[in-house]
Amino acid sequence: MILVGAVAYDPKAVTIWEGIRDHFSAQGIAMDFVLFSNYERQVESLLEGKIDVAWNTPLAHARIRRRTKNESVSLGMRDSDRDFRAKIVARRGAGIPTIQSLPGHTLAVGSRDSTQARILPLQFLRKEGVDLSKVKILPFDTDVGKHGDTGTSELEVLRALHEGRADAGAVGDLIWVNEQAAGHVDSSKVEVLWATPPFDHCMFDAMPSTPKEKRDLFQKGLFSMKWENPRDRRVLELEGLKMWMAPREEGYASLHEALDHDEK
Amino acid sequence: MSTSMSVVALDGGDLPLGGGLLALLRPALSLLRPGGQLALISSAPSVAQDLPAWCRVEHHAYLGAEAMADGRTTHRIERGSLGVPRAGDAAPPERADPSTGFAPRGAAVEPGGPVYPFTLVERDHVIPPETGSLYEQAITSQWVAARDVPWATVKPLPDALERALGQTMTFLAENELSALYVPSNFLPRIHPAYAEVAMFLATQLNDEARHIEVFLRRARAGGGGLGVSSVTTSQSLLSLLELTDFTEAAFLLSVLGEGTFLDLLKYVERFAPDEATRVLAERARVDETRHVHFGLAHVRHALGHDPALYGRLEAAVRKRAATMASAAGVPAPLADALTILAAGGADPRGVRKGHEAFRELMETMHQNRMKRLEHAGFSPEQAKTLSDLHTPNFM
Numbered sequence: 226m227i228l229v230g231a232v233a234y235d236p237k238a239v240t241i242w243e244g245i246r247d248h249f250s251a252q253g254i255a256m257d258f259v260l261f262s263n264y265e266r267q268v269e270s271l272l273e274g275k276i277d278v279a280w281n282t283p284l285a286h287a288r289i290r291r292r293t294k295n296e297s298v299s300l301g302m303r304d305s306d307r308d309f310r311a312k313i314v315a316r317r318g319a320g321i322p323t324i325q326s327l328p329g330h331t332l333a334v335g336s337r338d339s340t341q342a343r344i345l346p347l348q349f350l351r352k353e354g355v356d357l358s359k360v361k362i363l364p365f366d367t368d369v370g371k372h373g374d375t376g377t378s379e380l381e382v383l384r385a386l387h388e389g390r391a392d393a394g395a396v397g398d399l400i401w402v403n404e405q406a407a408g409h410v411d412s413s414k415v416e417v418l419w420a421t422p423p424f425d426h427c428m429f430d431a432m433p434s435t436p437k438e439k440r441d442l443f444q445k446g447l448f449s450m451k452w453e454n455p456r457d458r459r460v461l462e463l464e465g466l467k468m469w470m471a472p473r474e475e476g477y478a479s480l481h482e483a484l485d486h487d488e489k
Numbered sequence: 490m491s492t493s494m495s496v497v498a499l500d501g502g503d504l505p506l507g508g509g510l511l512a513l514l515r516p517a518l519s520l521l522r523p524g525g526q527l528a529l530i531s532s533a534p535s536v537a538q539d540l541p542a543w544c545r546v547e548h549h550a551y552l553g554a555e556a557m558a559d560g561r562t563t564h565r566i567e568r569g570s571l572g573v574p575r576a577g578d579a580a581p582p583e584r585a586d587p588s589t590g591f592a593p594r595g596a597a598v599e600p601g602g603p604v605y606p607f608t609l610v611e612r613d614h615v616i617p618p619e620t621g622s623l624y625e626q627a628i629t630s631q632w633v634a635a636r637d638v639p640w641a642t643v644k645p646l647p648d649a650l651e652r653a654l655g656q657t658m659t660f661l662a663e664n665e666l667s668a669l670y671v672p673s674n675f676l677p678r679i680h681p682a683y684a685e686v687a688m689f690l691a692t693q694l695n696d697e698a699r700h701i702e703v704f705l706r707r708a709r710a711g712g713g714g715l716g717v718s719s720v721t722t723s724q725s726l727l728s729l730l731e732l733t734d735f736t737e738a739a740f741l742l743s744v745l746g747e748g749t750f751l752d753l754l755k756y757v758e759r760f761a762p763d764e765a766t767r768v769l770a771e772r773a774r775v776d777e778t779r780h781v782h783f784g785l786a787h788v789r790h791a792l793g794h795d796p797a798l799y800g801r802l803e804a805a806v807r808k809r810a811a812t813m814a815s816a817a818g819v820p821a822p823l824a825d826a827l828t829i830l831a832a833g834g835a836d837p838r839g840v841r842k843g844h845e846a847f848r849e850l851m852e853t854m855h856q857n858r859m860k861r862l863e864h865a866g867f868s869p870e871q872a873k874t875l876s877d878l879h880t881p882n883f884m
Contacts, residue, residue, distance in 0.1 A: 398542040405507025412508030458601035
């Protein structure tokens with residue numbers, strides 16, 4: 226039995242994981258899941274060996290890497306987790322032609338544990354030489370512990386921009402594209418100022434002590450899910466991907482830099 | 490939808506991605522086959538930011554941008570292969586795919602849709618070639634009970650005749666109620682690739698509703714009211730309602746049951762005590778003739794593609810006959826009513842003639858059933874056996 230941990234960031238987590246479990250079961254692979262209320266407890270449970278695999282946010286993944294001195298085993302990620310970017314969007318007429326003009330203005334950001342709406346946009350702005358001490362940060366610390374999964378803080382950022390409470394804001398490009406495609410963005414009021422360099426998002430993590438046989442079986446079950454299969458498609462759509470991909474570590478380098486900066 | 494083009498160029502003006510550009514971009518990409526390229530010319534600076542992210546989410550490849558001499562930018566996109574709709578069938582497919590759901594036949598269908606519980610998915614067991622023309626006939630032949638029957642011709646009748654008419658109308662309405670319910674069981678199981686069959690059945694259900702209305706109205710019009718519902722009728726109709734196979738149901742209900750009803754309605758027309766009764770029986774018979782035609786077409790077409798079906802249909806008739814074994818014959822209240830109806834009243838000399846007419850009706854029904862069975866494709870011997878086994882309830 227492979228025991229997988231995931232965070233219940235939304236009631237649909239139950240539907241998603243029961244669907245994935247059904248898929249594994251149909252492949253003859255015994256798998257069950259445990260839902261956590263926050264990533265901190267899930268990270269501790271993986272480190273203590275209480276679960277075999279954890280479905281982690283980039284922040285949780287980076288913490289596992291650091292706590293295991295890079296010995297943890299990454300098992301897979303969503304296609305949508307690769308080359309993620311954050312967007313700095315600005316209110317038209319706020320007088321911010323480039324990110325260098327941000328000082329002196331209000332920048333709305335997401336939850337303090339949201340990689341895409343806070344940690345990395347601020348890290349990349351710093352690297353671009355923007356003096357953040359002169360930028361008025363308007364934070365939306367909603368759903369802390371969920372690492373930005375719920376997207377609520379990003380929607381708050383967009384709302385603040387539309388309503389004129391902020392001059393600029395940081396959001397992940399998934400929310401940005403989806404909100405635009407859904408017609409929720411008024412392009413006469415809000416425009417993209419800048420996109421961060423790419424970074425990677427969620428990852429399935431296992432401990433080196435998780436038997437290799439279990440890790441292999443987990444990957445076998447995961448990678449056999451297909452978009453063209455109606456039952457799989459429902460689950461994949463809910464989880465926000467079209468196909469599962471092999472893991473890679475290079476996409477987390479910027480996050481490690483940000484964590485190094487915070488630890489200083 | 491054409492998916493044959495390999496290169497498309499699109500002028501996006503100054504539209505931002507979230508400000509209307511997608512409404513141009515998505516249809517343009519849908520013209521390409523996977524791997525085909527689209528060149529998007531845009532003067533909106535934000536597109537350079539948003540387009541790569543959108544392509545990533547949608548699994549198209551963003552190939553890059555090139556500045557043009559006039560300051561605009563050309564973005565190149567390669568269409569991805571995920572979620573490309575399949576071209577739909579123009580004609581009814583031999584076998585329908587339950588995951589195309591309610592997509593009208595001919596529509597392009599995205600892959601990965603949910604599987605619908607349609608079980609009637611084989612063309613040759615569901616949609617005979619005559620369906621379209623029978624549907625046309627049905628919709629141009631609709632009539633209105635209140636307007637098209639001369640109700641004013643109904644006059645008081647002698648008691649015995651009034652009761653006989655009320656009994657006959659009760660029997661007709663009861664059987665037509667079953668004809669309303671039995672096809673309804675199959676309608677939601679018909680794959681929408683054969684929607685014409687569901688649409689034809691909808692006209693059939695509407696016909697039955699109208700028949701129920703006029704039979705009950707006639708029973709009440711003379712003041713005699715309704716008659717008896719017999720156990721034989723009830724058993725016979727339950728055995729129709731319990732059928733689970735569409736072709737068996739079409740055979741037992743439409744070919745044998747409604748077919749036999751044609752002769753019964755003709756009998757009511759012939760001995761109708763007033764013009765209203767004659768007209769309503771005639772109009773009902775014309776509708777029923779269409780239902781019989783569809784049932785015959787269905788069974789004949791299915792038999793033509795599945796010779797094993799003969800045995801199954803015969804078994805269905807035998808099984809039903811076994812459940813009706815305790816029934817002695819035509820339900821007594823009906824036999825009496827049809828006799829009095831033909832006699833025109835309770836006078837014994839007239840009743841002798843009425844009795845002869847009723848016996849002739851039984852024989853006519855048997856002869857016509859055999860003709861219909863042979864028309865459906867059965868041999869004369871099979872036709873005789875099946876006709877003899879038919880329910881004494883007529884339907």
